Amino acid sequence: MITVLIADDQPVVRQGFELFLAGHPNIAVIGHATSGKHAVQQVSALRPDVVLMDIRMPNGDGLTATREILARNGRIDDSNVRVIVVTTFDLDEYVFAALDSGASGFLLKDTDPEELVDAVITVAAGGAALSPRLTPRLMAEFARRGTQRSATRTTAPQHDLSLREMEVVQLLAQGMGNNEIARSLEVEQSTVKTHIGNICRKLDVDTRVHVVIWAYRNGLVSS
Structure with a gap:
C-alpha cells in the first residue's frame, strides 16, 4: 500500500486529490497539511511514502518544506518519503526550483486523475514524474x-x-x-x-x- 500526504492550503484541492486517489486499491491518503510548516510536521508524524506538495502556501512555502523534508530524511533513494510538487503555475523557474529542491516530480493541478495516480505509483517505486505538458x-x-x-x-x-x-x-x-x-x-x-x-x-x-x-x-x- 502506497501512503500519501496531501499538502495544500485549499480544502477543495485536498479533497479533490483524495477523491482521485481513493479509487486505486493500492493507494491510501493518510493525512493532510495546510502549510509548508504543517507538511514538515505531518511527514515526521505519519511517515508517508509520497507527499503531494503545493508551492504557494502560508507559513512556509512548498519548496522550502520539500528541502527540509528531504534533508531530514536523507538521500531520497534511501528514504521512505518522496515529494511530488503539484501547482497551478507552470513557469520554468518553479519547475527547476522544485527539482533543485529534491522533488521527484512536478505536476500541474489540472493534471488528469489517471496521470496523478500514475505519478504517485511511479514516484513511490523510485521513478520520476513530470507533467507531460512540461516534459x-x-x-x-x-x-x-x-x-x-x-x-x-x-x-x-x-x-x-x-x-x-x-x-x-x-x-x-x-x-x-x-x-x-x-x-x-x-x-x-x-x-x-x-x-x-x-x-x-x-x-x-x-x-x-x-x-x-x-x-x-x-x-x-x-x-
Whole structure:
C-alpha cells in the first residue's frame, strides 16, 4: 500500500486529490497539511511514502518544506518519503526550483486523475514524474543548457561513472523506474538501486532526478 500526504492550503484541492486517489486499491491518503510548516510536521508524524506538495502556501512555502523534508530524511533513494510538487503555475523557474529542491516530480493541478495516480505509483517505486505538458520544455531547456556548456567546455565533464552506470543514467533520462531499468538491463532491482546509489555518491547529488539534470546539463544525454 502506497501512503500519501496531501499538502495544500485549499480544502477543495485536498479533497479533490483524495477523491482521485481513493479509487486505486493500492493507494491510501493518510493525512493532510495546510502549510509548508504543517507538511514538515505531518511527514515526521505519519511517515508517508509520497507527499503531494503545493508551492504557494502560508507559513512556509512548498519548496522550502520539500528541502527540509528531504534533508531530514536523507538521500531520497534511501528514504521512505518522496515529494511530488503539484501547482497551478507552470513557469520554468518553479519547475527547476522544485527539482533543485529534491522533488521527484512536478505536476500541474489540472493534471488528469489517471496521470496523478500514475505519478504517485511511479514516484513511490523510485521513478520520476513530470507533467507531460512540461516534459518537452524541460528536456529542451536541459539540452540547451547542456549544449551551451559543451560549447564552452574544453574537456569532457569529469566523473567516475562506469559504463554500466552510464547506461543507468541514460535509462533514468528516459524516465524509467527501477523495475523498467532492471528489465532493460536484465538485472535484479536491488542491483539497479545499488547502481543509482553509487551514481548519486559519485556525482554528489541527492536524487535520481538530479542525476538526469546533471546528465542533460553536461550534454551526456539529449532530448
